[in-house]
Amino acid sequence: QVQLVESGGGLVQAGGPLRLSCAASGRTFSSYAMGWFRQAPGKEREFVAAISRSGTGTYYADSVKGRFTISRDNAKNTVYLQMNSLKPEDTAVYYCAAATVAGTPRAAYAYNYWGQGTQVTVSS
Numbered sequence: 244q245v246q247l248v249e250s251g252g253g254l255v256q257a258g259g260p261l262r263l264s265c266a267a268s269g270r271t272f273s274s275y276a277m278g279w280f281r282q283a284p285g286k287e288r289e290f291v292a293a294i295s296r297s298g299t300g301t302y303y304a305d306s307v308k309g310r311f312t313i314s315r316d317n318a319k320n321t322v323y324l325q326m327n328s329l330k331p332e333d334t335a336v337y338y339c340a341a342a343t344v345a346g347t348p349r350a351a352y353a354y355n356y357w358g359q360g361t362q363v364t365v366s367s
Contacts, residue, residue, distance in 0.1 A: 245269035245356045247339050252361030255329055259365075263324040265339030265358055272320040273297070276342045278354060279313060279324045281335035281363075291337070292324060293347035302347040307333075329365045336360040 251263040263279070278293040292313040293302045301313055312325040322339055340354035348354065 245272075245275065245341050247341060247356055247358035249337065249339050249358045249361040252337060252363045254364045254366060257329060257331055257365055257367050259329055260325070260327045261329060261363060262326065263337055263339075263361060263363070265322045265324075267320045267322070267341065273317040274343065275356075276344060276346060276348055277313075277315060277322040278340045278342065278348065279322075280338045280340060280351060281333075282338070282360075283332075283335040286335075288338070288351055290349045290351070293349060294322065295347050296345065300347050302349060326363070329363075331365045331367045333363065334365050335363060337363050 246268045249265045255261050279291040280288050281291050282288040290304050294313045298315045310328045315322040338360045339358045341356040342348050342354045
């Protein structure tokens with residue numbers, strides 16, 4: 244079992260940056276691939292980014308590629324999502340998730356554990 248707690252969400256102007264953090268507790272953090280998903284009002288949850296267990300592999304949704312960066316610090320049991328050049332369409336609740344599979348999974352069903360989410364609002 245692993246518990247995930249996101250932080251760092253808030254209100255930001257379009258074009259600005261924001262960094263999300265997700266702290267994990269429980270079993271060995273480095274045993275999990277980690278991902279970020281988001282869900283906007285009235286929309287389905289969508290994949291944002293994923294990072295492999297060691298951190299050497301990453302994968303991004305086309306909508307955030309070049310603007311967002313996922314990273315992890317296994318010594319601190321934390322995964323990050325650095326978001327730059329934010330757009331109003333990035334407004335959503337952002338969730339981090341942990342998966343026991345290898346690689347950089349993109350499907351929500353591949354993830355075993357989820358955080359409670361943190362709200363990101365981008366004003367125009």
